[in-house]
Amino acid sequence: MLIAVPHAGRDYPASLVERMRKPAFSKIRLEDRYVDRMAAEVAHQTGAALLVSHAPRAMLDLNRDSNDVDWDMVADGSPEGARHSAANRRARSGLGLVPRRLPGLGEIWSSRLSNAELSTRIRQVHTPYHAALAAGLQRLRDHWGVALLVDLHSMPPLKKSNAGDVPAEFVIGDRFGASADDRLVASALRHFAEQGLTVAHNRPYAGGFILDRHSAPGQNIHAIQVEMCRSLYLDDEMMELSQNAGRLVSTVTRLVRRLGEVAARLDRPSFPLQAAE
DSSP: OEEEEOSOOOOOOHHHHHTBSSHHHHHHHHSOTTHHHHHHHHHHHHOOEEEEOOSOTTTOOTTSOTTOOOGGGBTTOOOTTOOOOSSOOOGGGTBSSSBOEETTTEESBSSOBOHHHHHHHIIIIIHHHHHHHHHHHHHHHHHHSOEEEEEEEEEOOOOOSSTTOOOOSEEEEOTTTTSSOHHHHHHHHHHHHHTTOOEEESSSOOOOHHHHHHOBGGGTEEEEEEEEEGGGTBOTTSSSBOTTHHHHHHHHHHHHHHHHHHHHTSOOOSSOOOOOO
């Protein structure tokens, strides 16, 4: 198993912060705040592999295709032959490869970026992250015969759709059945439901580019996205870890162990596996 955390990066270059209209507002709403810290503890307790991005989502969203750019925010426009991603076209809503707008704020940036700067971010952040993720999953699959990616995120508290509604505290995304074996997804849903926690499937988060890019169930590489409500582990200001963070770590640790057991029972390929060291 491999746990990935693409949205918790907090290494903000000064030049990036200087161009943000309201840095404190934008940071807290774009970050999956401290999910990396909890994921590190889960990985430590379970032995799962771990991949964390330290670059902030404000700089570049790793859950978007590198083509998913709002070219209006690039000073010198789109390069010849540039195209939008067909899979995740979020740029027009303000949440493309480089986030542009946020509810309650509007424009994030006080100035546009250059094509050269965008290319540098893709080369230094997007390309190596996805190369490392692909290589890690391939190694796991080649060694064990099956690999499972748990793409770990956090979400703001969901709103009620009606007066009697109980908003989900967790959302399991599998690209509507395309990114993982049904037995893995069912096990994840049961895990939370058995503990009296509210869980939803693919609504409102089904997963994004990461699951599209890296899942290959036919090749025994599975991927699910797990969204956790920030109120479960952050304080009322959504700024710092609360005393409940340890409880959430235990919940996710048990989930990872359970999914590992299910993955181990999935059909294996016929090719010889590497001997365990």
